[in-house]
Amino acid sequence: MAKKKYDPATAIQKLEQFGEFGDVNPSITDSATYTFLHENVMIDAFQGGAEGCFLYSRHWNPSNKYLSDALAAMEGTESAWVTASGMAAITTAILQICNAGDHIITSVTTYGGTFAFLHNYVKKFNIDVTFVNISDIESIKNAIQPNTKVIYTESMTNPMLQISDIPTIAKIAHENDIKLLVDNTFTPMIISPFKLGADIVVYSMTKFINGKNDCVAGAICASHQFINDISNVNNGTAMLLGPVLDPLRSSSILKNLATLHIRMVKHGENAMYLAQKFKEIGLKFNYPGMSDHPHHDLMNSIMNEGFGYSGIIAIDLETAERAAPFMELMQKKGVGYHAVSLGYFKTLFSNSGRSTSSEVPIEIQQEMGLSPGLIRFSVGLDHDIERTFELISSCLEELAYI
Numbered sequence: 001m002a003k004k005k006y007d008p009a010t011a012i013q014k015l016e017q018f019g020e021f022g023d024v025n026p027s028i029t030d031s032a033t034y035t036f037l038h039e040n041v042m043i044d045a046f047q048g049g050a051e052g053c054f055l056y057s058r059h060w061n062p063s064n065k066y067l068s069d070a071l072a073a074m075e076g077t078e079s080a081w082v083t084a085s086g087m088a089a090i091t092t093a094i095l096q097i098c099n100a101g102d103h104i105i106t107s108v109t110t111y112g113g114t115f116a117f118l119h120n121y122v123k124k125f126n127i128d129v130t131f132v133n134i135s136d137i138e139s140i141k142n143a144i145q146p147n148t149k150v151i152y153t154e155s156m157t158n159p160m161l162q163i164s165d166i167p168t169i170a171k172i173a174h175e176n177d178i179k180l181l182v183d184n185t186f187t188p189m190i191i192s193p194f195k196l197g198a199d200i201v202v203y204s205m206t207k208f209i210n211g212k213n214d215c216v217a218g219a220i221c222a223s224h225q226f227i228n229d230i231s232n233v234n235n236g237t238a239m240l241l242g243p244v245l246d247p248l249r250s251s252s253i254l255k256n257l258a259t260l261h262i263r264m265v266k267h268g269e270n271a272m273y274l275a276q277k278f279k280e281i282g283l284k285f286n287y288p289g290m291s292d293h294p295h296h297d298l299m300n301s302i303m304n305e306g307f308g309y310s311g312i313i314a315i316d317l318e319t320a321e322r323a324a325p326f327m328e329l330m331q332k333k334g335v336g337y338h339a340v341s342l343g344y345f346k347t348l349f350s351n352s353g354r355s356t357s358s359e360v361p362i363e364i365q366q367e368m369g370l371s372p373g374l375i376r377f378s379v380g381l382d383h384d385i386e387r388t389f390e391l392i393s394s395c396l397e398e399l400a401y402i
């Protein structure tokens with residue numbers, strides 16, 4: 001397959017975004033509402049016109065626009081809209097596309113909140129959902145119905161770390177007039193889903209994009225048409241459900257976005273180092289950067305060059321009873337924090353089946369091969385990763401796991 005030449009980091013760097021006084025960081029617009037000199041311009045704005053005018057901050061805010069423009073540049077989409085959480089981005093995008101009686105096909109392995117939304121919540125709208133193994137292309141084709149509106153997946157699935165074959169799934173979706181919605185939270189910069197054929201890309205910016213664990217936030221990257229539709233004053237899901245991001249937060253996330261490419265490289269280098277060491281000591285683990293990972297070649301064929309394989313490793317200690325003391329000991333010895341979430345400068349670890357995927361019923365966890373002893377590591381930006389490995393292996397030794 002041809003090498004992908006897209007460079008999301010340079011796409012962001014090329015933007016010139018500055019404030020009204022030449023301030024190198026765009027001015028923060030700390031306002032809920034905006035004045036109009038002419039009544040007819042206000043009337044226009046309510047009808048979706050008045051280009052460049054701001055109306056009310058639930059609809060659009062200049063600070064959110066700067067961050068949205070940078071995210072659109074990163075993804076190569078025409079537009080973007082920033083939300084108060086990743087779940088807000090996911091639910092807004094899905095509810096915009098689907099009407100009562102529609103059908104969704106989703107990867108069975110997704111973030112636990114997404115699974116719960118699709119498994120438990122959309123029922124109230126009589127929306128039907130088929131859960132598939134996203135690596136089984138035939139099962140996707142077989143699940144398509146006349147009322148299927150969305151195929152949903154994650155570029156790198158949580159917590160199984162499967163890689164979605166976005167170009168192939170996009171082709172199937174478009175042949176059937178279905179939208180492909182991809183959550184790219186685990187692989188910003190590394191994978192560019194829109195460039196590979198996805199229609200809409202969603203993010204939890206809480207994770208790698210912001211990288212500081214000081215807020216929750218999300219984003220929807222899509223066409224002008226879709227972003228205009230979600231923010232339409234009469235029937236837009238974002239405008240009417242109101243999940244907008246606070247502009248003070250947008251401005252701080254925008255500054256963190258500027259270092260995302262460097263952080264992704266470092267997270268990836270550290271994770272690769274640990275994966276190689278885990279292999280040497282014979283630990284059972286899963287990391288798509290390793291050449292023996294079942295989706296390593298697929299990932300190579302779709303990824304952008306130079307950003308690594310991301311910072312998430314899943315190790316399998318078989319049982320929750322073996323995982324628990326190991327995580328407690330790692331925290332005690334200073335490996336990182338026993339906490340959910342990911343993409344932070346400190347290493348974070350948790351037992352997926354008991355935490356971020358606990359919304360997935362046990363039978364389904366078993367079906368997808370989610371081990372009760374699976375510990376998801378989000379590898380941090382540790383300067384001395386050799387020391388980190390020594391700490392991890394000393395915990396394994398102390399518990400006589402190796």
Ligand SMILES: *Cc1c(COP(=O)(O)O)cnc(C)c1O
Binds near residue numbers: 186203
């Ligand atoms: C955390 C996460 C979400 C949800 O995002 P919030 O910001 O917590 O609402 C969605 N998808 C993935 C892959 C995540 O890791």
